[in-house]
Amino acid sequence: MSLHDPVPAPEDAGIQIRNLTVSYDTDRGRFHALNDVTLDIRPRHITGFIGESGSGKTTLAMAMMNAIHNPGRIDGGSVLLEGAGDVLRLKGEELRRLHGRYFGFVFQASSNSLNPLKRIGAQLMDLGRSHGVTDLRALLREAKTLAERMGMDGDRVLTSYQHELSGGMRQRVGIIFALVLKARVIILDEPTTALDMLSQQAVLEIVRTIHQERGLTTVIITHDMGVVAEMADRVVVLYAGRVVEEGPTQSVLRHPRHPYTRGLIHAIPRITGNLHDVEPLQGTPPDLATIPTIGCVFRERCPIRAPICDTVAPTPTSAHGDGIVTCHGVDQHD
Amino acid sequence: MGLINMIEVRGLVKTFPARGGLLSQKAVQAVKGVSFTIPDAGAVAFIGESGCGKTTIGRILTGLETYDSGEIYYNGQNLTSLTPRERQERLRKIQLIQQDPYAALNPARTIYQTLMAPLTWEAKRQQKNRDWMERRAREVLELVGLNPDVVLGKYPHMLSGGQRQRVVIARALTVQPDVLVADEAVSMIDVSLRLGILTLLQALRRDYGIALLFITHDIAAARYIGHDGRVYVIYQGEIVEQAATDELIQSPVHPYTQALLSAIPVLRGLEQPGPDRHIPLGEFALAEGNGCRFAPRCRFAEQRCRDEKPPEVAWQHEEHRHTCHYPTPRRVVPEPLEAKS
Ligand SMILES: Nc1ncnc2c1ncn2[C@@H]1O[C@H](COP(=O)(O)OP(=O)(O)OP(=O)(O)O)[C@@H](O)[C@H]1O
Ligand SMILES: Nc1ncnc2c1ncn2[C@@H]1O[C@H](COP(=O)(O)OP(=O)(O)OP(=O)(O)O)[C@@H](O)[C@H]1O
Ligand SMILES: [Mg+2]
Ligand SMILES: [Mg+2]
Numbered sequence: 293m294s295l296h297d298p299v300p301a302p303e304d305a306g307i308q309i310r311n312l313t314v315s316y317d318t319d320r321g322r323f324h325a326l327n328d329v330t331l332d333i334r335p336r337h338i339t340g341f342i343g344e345s346g347s348g349k350t351t352l353a354m355a356m357m358n359a360i361h362n363p364g365r366i367d368g369g370s371v372l373l374e375g376a377g378d379v380l381r382l383k384g385e386e387l388r389r390l391h392g393r394y395f396g397f398v399f400q401a402s403s404n405s406l407n408p409l410k411r412i413g414a415q416l417m418d419l420g421r422s423h424g425v426t427d428l429r430a431l432l433r434e435a436k437t438l439a440e441r442m443g444m445d446g447d448r449v450l451t452s453y454q455h456e457l458s459g460g461m462r463q464r465v466g467i468i469f470a471l472v473l474k475a476r477v478i479i480l481d482e483p484t485t486a487l488d489m490l491s492q493q494a495v496l497e498i499v500r501t502i503h504q505e506r507g508l509t510t511v512i513i514t515h516d517m518g519v520v521a522e523m524a525d526r527v528v529v530l531y532a533g534r535v536v537e538e539g540p541t542q543s544v545l546r547h548p549r550h551p552y553t554r555g556l557i558h559a560i561p562r563i564t565g566n567l568h569d570v571e572p573l574q575g576t577p578p579d580l581a582t583i584p585t586i587g588c589v590f591r592e593r594c595p596i597r598a599p600i601c602d603t604v605a606p607t608p609t610s611a612h613g614d615g616i617v618t619c620h621g622v623d624q625h626d
Numbered sequence: 627m628g629l630i631n632m633i634e635v636r637g638l639v640k641t642f643p644a645r646g647g648l649l650s651q652k653a654v655q656a657v658k659g660v661s662f663t664i665p666d667a668g669a670v671a672f673i674g675e676s677g678c679g680k681t682t683i684g685r686i687l688t689g690l691e692t693y694d695s696g697e698i699y700y701n702g703q704n705l706t707s708l709t710p711r712e713r714q715e716r717l718r719k720i721q722l723i724q725q726d727p728y729a730a731l732n733p734a735r736t737i738y739q740t741l742m743a744p745l746t747w748e749a750k751r752q753q754k755n756r757d758w759m760e761r762r763a764r765e766v767l768e769l770v771g772l773n774p775d776v777v778l779g780k781y782p783h784m785l786s787g788g789q790r791q792r793v794v795i796a797r798a799l800t801v802q803p804d805v806l807v808a809d810e811a812v813s814m815i816d817v818s819l820r821l822g823i824l825t826l827l828q829a830l831r832r833d834y835g836i837a838l839l840f841i842t843h844d845i846a847a848a849r850y851i852g853h854d855g856r857v858y859v860i861y862q863g864e865i866v867e868q869a870a871t872d873e874l875i876q877s878p879v880h881p882y883t884q885a886l887l888s889a890i891p892v893l894r895g896l897e898q899p900g901p902d903r904h905i906p907l908g909e910f911a912l913a914e915g916n917g918c919r920f921a922p923r924c925r926f927a928e929q930r931c932r933d934e935k936p937p938e939v940a941w942q943h944e945e946h947r948h949t950c951h952y953p954t955p956r957r958v959v960p961e962p963l964e965a966k967s
Contacts (some may be wrong), residue, residue, distance in 0.1 A: 344816050345787060442747050443907065460676050485814075488676045488843040489889035493905045518891030542895035559821050563846040563875060563890050563959045564897075567853070572825065573818040576786050 304335035305374050305394060305476035305509045307356060312369035314355050314533075316580065317362075320556070325351045326533045330608070338503055338510040340524030342517060342556070348533040349513045350400060353479050357395050358387055367592065375528075387576075392423040392560035396475035400468045400513075405466065406454040412465055413450035416472065418572045423473055429463065431472060433623075438468045441501075443494045459481035460487045464495060471502055478503070481513045496523055517560050521545055526615075529553045532578040532589040535608070539615025549617040551594050588620065596621040630702070632804060632837050633664040633687070633720075638681055638696035640839040656682045659696070664805060665691060667713045667835040669828075671848035671871065673886060674860035680841045684807045687839065717750065721798035722762075725810035727790035731782040733846075737793055738763065738778040766796040770826055780921065788819030806830070809841045824850040840922035845875065853854075859883045862919050869946040879941050879953035880919045892960040902956035918951070 314326040325348050333339050333356070341349040347589065354360050356371055358379045369413050371379040376390055399405045407415055413432060420431045436446030442464045454462055457578040463486055470478055500523060503510045512523055518539060520527050527544050529537040529552065537550040548554040555573040562570060575593035590600040600620050611617040640657040656679045664670050672680045685691035687698070693777060698705045700720075701723050705713050724730050731740060749759050765775040770792040782790055791811065798806060812820040828851050830836045841853050848871055855871040859882065867880040872928065878884050888903045913919040917932040919963040924931065928951070937951045 344818050383815035488674075489886060490675055490857065490905070492891075493889045494907050497905075497907055516891075518893065519819065521893040521895065522891040545893055556818060557896075559818050560893070561824065561844070561846040561850050562893075563820060563849070563887075567849060570821060570850075574789070577818070614684065620861040622833055 303476075303507060306335040306372075307333040307374070307477070307509065308372040308604045309352075309356065310370045310372070311331070312352075312355055312371065313367040314351055314360055314364060316364050317369055318580070320581045323583070324367075324533055325580060329369070329533070329535055331528060331535055331538065333509060333511060334526065335509045337525040338500070338512060338523050340520035341511060341513045341530060342515060342520050342527055343530035344515060344556075346528040346577050346579065349515075349530055350481055351533075352530065353397070353481060353511060353513055355522070356479075357391060357397065357566050358382060359391070391474040392473070394476050396470035396473060396478045398470045398478075398480045398483055400485075406462065408454050410453070411450070412452055412454070412457075416450070417471070419469060419473070421437050425473070435472050438471055438498065439464070441494075441498050442467070443491065460491050463487060464491075467495060467499070471498075474506070475508075476506075477509045477511070479511045479513070482515075483512065484514075484516075484519060499523070513584065517545070517557060529556070532583045534589055534618060535616070536619065537611070537615070537617045539612030539617075542616070547612070549611045549622050550590075550619045551596050551621065552590050555593075555595075561594060590619075594621075630666050631663040631699070632666045632668070632701060634697075634699040635663070635683075635687075636697040638663050638683065638686065639694045639696055640679075640686060640691065650676055650757075656863055657686075657693075660829070660863070660865055661961070662858055662862070662865065662868070664837050664839060665722050667831055667837050669831060669838045669840065669852040669855035671840040671842060671845070671851070671855060671857045672860055673842060673845050673848070673857060675843070675886070676862045679863040680860060683812045684722060684839060686810050688722040688807055689714060689722050690722065718801055719804040721801065721806055723791075723794055723798055723802040723806055725796050726814050727787055730780070731790060731793045733782050735781070736778070737767075737782075740782075740793065741766065741797055741800060744797060745951075748800060756822075762800065766783055766799040767793075768859055769830070770796045771822075772796065786819070786821060787815040789813055791819075791823055792826070795823075795830075799830075803835045803836060805839060807839045807841070810843070811840075812847055813842065815842060820847065821850065827851050828863070832892075842876055843886075845887065849875070859886065859949055860911075864919065866920065866950070867948040869941075873946060875959055876957075877955040878958065879946075880920075880950045881924045881926055882949045883948075884956050884958045885923070888958045890959060896963060897960035898963055900956075900958040903958045906958045918949070926954075928952070 309329055309331045312326055312329040313324060315324045329352060341352060343349055355366055362368050366380060370444060373379050382390055416432060416435050417428050419448055420428050425431055432450060436450060439446040439449045442607060444464060449465060463545050467483055484495050514520060524541045526560055527541045531552050537544060537553045545557060548557055559573045587603050588606055591597045591601040598620060606616045606618045606620045608616040609622065627685050638657055638660045642654045642656055644653040660683060663721045674680055683826050689768060700716055705716060728867040742759060745759045745762055753913045760865050765776045767777060769904055772792050812823050824847060825837055831838055831852055838851055840848055842848055848855060857869065861882050867878060867883045878887055887905050888905045892899050913922050918936050921927040921931040930951055936951045938947055938949045940947050
């Protein structure tokens with residue numbers, strides 16, 4: 293496969309996000325969906341973004357690609373992509389080319405991103421053409437192999453229209469679209485949400501294999517801690533547009549430092565162990581309009597709330613060796 | 627477990643007919659002779675892959691789908707022998723809660739209007755007045771843990787996923803159901819809110835004797851609807867294994883059950899994979915002939931499995947049943963790393 297851009301993307305495509313702030317204009321006013329996010333996405337790692345609905349996971353992924361559209365706006369910060377500079381400074385054709393060279397994105401509920409009037413194979417060829425792929429036949433072969441590795445009949449998938457595929461099959465087709473071009477950064481937004489456990493494992497397995505084969509930078513967005521635990525080397529816990537904890541997955545799962553992370557982990561229905569060890573997370577997920585603008589954003593739901601949390605926003609402190617946690621209460625609790 | 631079986635289903639069969647024309651489709655036998663019971667105030671879970679027939683059974687039980695053959699007994703009465711009108715009246719007390727709390731509620735109706743629709747019917751049947759309806763609307767909301775003053779005037783989009791699913795459950799409660807059929811009722815809502823809904827379903831069982839048919843592919847969730855629950859594992863329209871929930875999780879004997887349980891994600895850092903974990907991946911052929919349907923995917927299959935259909939038999943005691951020629955208990959689910967420090 294040859295891309296018409298002469299300069300290939302570098303092998304290691306790490307991403308450094310600095311002070312990233314994004315807001316949405318709504319009928320109730322303009323609100324921050326991401327607030328001063330600073331984060332390193334490491335090359336050759338799988339990073340999981342986790343958090344409840346509305347915590348800003350999709351917004352963060354889109355902002356990383358400079359793909360926030362109206363009514364959203366990137367208010368500040370930078371996103372340094374290895375070999376490409378600050379993504380937020382690019383626009384137009386330059387940005388489009390960068391997307392083609394670097395990024396493979398699987399949209400949340402990917403069924404909606406397919407064209408209902410064209411067969412899957414034809415849509416794949418369109419995708420290839422728009423990215424300057426000359427050997428379309430090889431592209432289709434690759435797509436067929438990917439389909440089969442995910443437990444589907446490759447020929448049938450390529451000759452089908454979207455409505456002839458089950459929800460789970462459509463979701464896997466979305467993943468094929470992201471993997472078939474030789475992107476360096478793969479972002480999967482809720483890739484397995486509608487799948488049963490066996491299909492989920494088939495999808496995770498192929499993502500893991502291709503990640504390793506190609507030495508990719510992979511981001512998986514999910515609200516399912518199980519998916520993060522199986523897949524991710526590192527996990528980023530988001531709450532109300534802030535990174536509240538970040539670190540190696542096993543360390544975060546084993547010794548969560550932030551009360552929100554602890555709550556999330558304790559709320560998972562478990563297959564073994566005492567039923568009483570789990571408990572629902574208190575309160576409801578945050579709503580942009582009601583996120584406190586001073587103090588800690590989590591305090592209303594926090595079991596270890598202290599007076600300082602009402603007035604001062606906590607700043608990130610080091611945790612998990614090379615990770616961070618953003619909470620006033622950490623010192624007392626470790 | 628109660629003494630009577632609220633629901634008893636024998637040899638249920640459902641085939642969706644073939645379709646001709648441009649988008650032709652072969653006939654699909656979605657349910658192939660399924661038998662199960664739901665005890666009074668009991669909890670029963672169906673697990674199995676996408677397309678195995680779980681929803682079809684749930685829809686038949688709630689009167690939304692017809693069946694070709696088999697018998698359904700409801701409190702000892704054979705529904706198959708009732709007049710359609712009587713059958714409908716009986717099935718009214720079996721309420722379906724669907725997967726998607728976003729699609730289940732009409733976006734143009736307030737929660738008040740959503741609840742008033744079924745309550746108007748109920749009021750007519752029971753010859754009650756408007757006051758009774760208003761009281762009842764507040765009551766069912768309180769039962770599901772919502773504050774009527776806060777939610778009654780709201781539209782669905784103003785509520786969180788968990789709150790919406792609670793409204794759907796409240797609506798089902800307006801008819802004072804005997805059985806709730808919860809079809810993937812928690813899989814679309816945030817993990818943080820799932821446990822709250824599961825606890826609610828468990829409380830409805832305990833406090834009001836409402837039986838539960840819990841359809842899910844997340845078998846961990848099935849543990850939280852009651853300690854006395856029973857799980858049926860369905861493969862291509864047939865029940866292949868059934869047992870008390872924790873027994874099925876800890877010592878499954880059918881390789882398909884073992885495959886499903888192996889696919890549960892391991893919380894690395896807290897758990898380790900079960901020693902016998904094995905996930906069958908990739909393409910497989912559909913079974914042909916008269917053998918075991920799972921044989922083409924089974925790593926333990928012998929010639930006998932391809933030739934001879936395994937009958938349903940008991941494993942160690944009557945309550946644990948399976949259809950495998952070579953049943954072998956295996957430890958496949960994640961195990962805790964160690965006691966928490
Ligand atoms: N186009 C938009 N217009 C207005 N607000 C938006 C828009 N997109 C997102 N938001 C708001 O921004 C916040 C973050 O949304 P985002 O989609 O990033 O969350 P998420 O973590 O991906 O949630 P989910 O798990 O539900 O996908 C939410 O409060 C959401 O309501
Ligand atoms: N109305 C219909 N017409 C034709 N075939 C149908 C119809 N409804 C279901 N089927 C087929 O019957 C089989 C069982 O479907 P069903 O929806 O009961 O599965 P399920 O176990 O609920 O799956 P999922 O986990 O994906 O919800 C599938 O092969 C499905 O394609
Ligand atoms: Mg999202
Ligand atoms: Mg279903």
